[in-house]
Amino acid sequence: MNRVYNFSAGPACLPLDVLKEAQEEMLDYRGHGMSVMEMSHRSPMFQNIIDEAEADLRDLMGIPDNYKVMFLQGGATAQFAAIPLNLYQNGAADYVVTGTWSKKAFAEAKKFTDAKCIATSEDKTYSYVPDLSDLPIRDNADYVYICQNETIHGTTIWNLPNTKGKELVADVSSCFLSMPIDVSKFGVVYGGVQKNIGPAGMAIVIVREDLIRDTLPKPTPVILDWKAFSDAGSMYNTPPCYTIYMCGKTFKWLKNLGGLEGIYEINKNKAGLFYDYLDNSKMFKGAVVKEDRSLMNIPFVIGDKDLEAQFIAESKAAGFDNLKGHRSVGGMRASIYNAMPVQGVKDLIAFMKDFEEKNISQLN
Numbered sequence: 001m002n003r004v005y006n007f008s009a010g011p012a013c014l015p016l017d018v019l020k021e022a023q024e025e026m027l028d029y030r031g032h033g034m035s036v037m038e039m040s041h042r043s044p045m046f047q048n049i050i051d052e053a054e055a056d057l058r059d060l061m062g063i064p065d066n067y068k069v070m071f072l073q074g075g076a077t078a079q080f081a082a083i084p085l086n087l088y089q090n091g092a093a094d095y096v097v098t099g100t101w102s103k104k105a106f107a108e109a110k111k112f113t114d115a116k117c118i119a120t121s122e123d124k125t126y127s128y129v130p131d132l133s134d135l136p137i138r139d140n141a142d143y144v145y146i147c148q149n150e151t152i153h154g155t156t157i158w159n160l161p162n163t164k165g166k167e168l169v170a171d172v173s174s175c176f177l178s179m180p181i182d183v184s185k186f187g188v189v190y191g192g193v194q195k196n197i198g199p200a201g202m203a204i205v206i207v208r209e210d211l212i213r214d215t216l217p218k219p220t221p222v223i224l225d226w227k228a229f230s231d232a233g234s235m236y237n238t239p240p241c242y243t244i245y246m247c248g249k250t251f252k253w254l255k256n257l258g259g260l261e262g263i264y265e266i267n268k269n270k271a272g273l274f275y276d277y278l279d280n281s282k283m284f285k286g287a288v289v290k291e292d293r294s295l296m297n298i299p300f301v302i303g304d305k306d307l308e309a310q311f312i313a314e315s316k317a318a319g320f321d322n323l324k325g326h327r328s329v330g331g332m333r334a335s336i337y338n339a340m341p342v343q344g345v346k347d348l349i350a351f352m353k354d355f356e357e358k359n360i361s362q363l364n
């Protein structure tokens with residue numbers, strides 16, 4: 001076995017212990033004589049798996065009892081449409097656009113509601129988070145939307161916006177379970193799981209009960225209807241069973257690390273090492289203003305296309321995979337989610353120091 005350090009933005013590395021446990025249970029899940037992939041979602045065995053996953057997630061995040069938790073197919077992108085449809089009251093919604101993912105959510109929402117961009121950092125290629133303390137929120141806005149961690153641009157909204165009494169909806173796909181969160185501040189918290197929790201293809205959607213409504217705008221497909229799925233315990237149709245099972249294992253792994261407080265300490269330390277190096281390097285530069293930096297996704301540049309290509313090729317050959325930046329922004333990006341060991345970041349820094357020493361003379 002030769003595992004690389006995988007810095008992919010998603011699907012991304014998973015905890016080795018989680019993968020090993022799944023491997024052990026692959027052919028015969030706890031004496032049931034079948035894999036979880038082969039199990040009826042209506043069986044007591046699977047009901048147990050989904051119930052335990054939900055209970056562990058509630059425990060980890062401190063989700064209040066008046067919030068529903070749903071495991072839904074279609075990833076985060078399906079929710080870009082589900083949100084404006086399920087929250088439709090006045091038919092208006094205000095969006096904060098801080099990068100590619102909030103921009104996509106905003107574009108999708110426009111199909112279903114009068115969506116308006118009320119703040120953006122597009123003027124500086126999304127390298128910062130605008131001031132969100134006094135936004136021009138409309139009186140008739142059904143909700144205010146943010147993407148808390150922009151995976152491609154590497155920014156985090158550390159101070160939640162003042163929504164002036166409106167519901168706050170947050171896409172937390174790429175910072176899910178990376179730090180403590182006060183769920184009661186949100187109407188909806190959701191995210192795809194393939195960044196920080198499990199295999200691709202599913203979103204976890206946490207919604208305050210009173211926002212789950214009986215009547216939705218007329219052509220809403222049932223696959224996007226929160227009420228249908230919440231009433232059916234996420235099983236209106238066949239759920240992504242294996243993904244739920246894997247996420248459940250990651251929840252237990254996190255609980256063993258001291259929950260979200262525990263992993264947050266680890267993440268601050270891990271990202272801190274990397275940012276310290278970037279701040280002192282004469283070759284590599286971080287792409288985001290200091291106070292808005294993400295602990296999960298770290299874009300960086302050399303500013304010389306040839307050297308960047310050389311760095312990406314040499315780092316890959318040395319066992320540091322997927323450091324190429326997103327095709328829309330170029331440069332490099334290290335995604336260092338919960339499952340990336342501190343040693344992976346230390347080794348990468350050592351590799352970068354060495355690369356810098358050997359190649360600095362090529363920079364003028």
Ligand SMILES: *Cc1c(COP(=O)(O)O)cnc(C)c1O
Pocket residue numbers: 010074075076077078101147149150151171172173174192193195201202
């Ligand atoms: C990856 C990502 C998405 C899209 O997730 P899918 O599961 O591919 O739909 C949405 N938002 C953020 C912040 C992401 O990182």
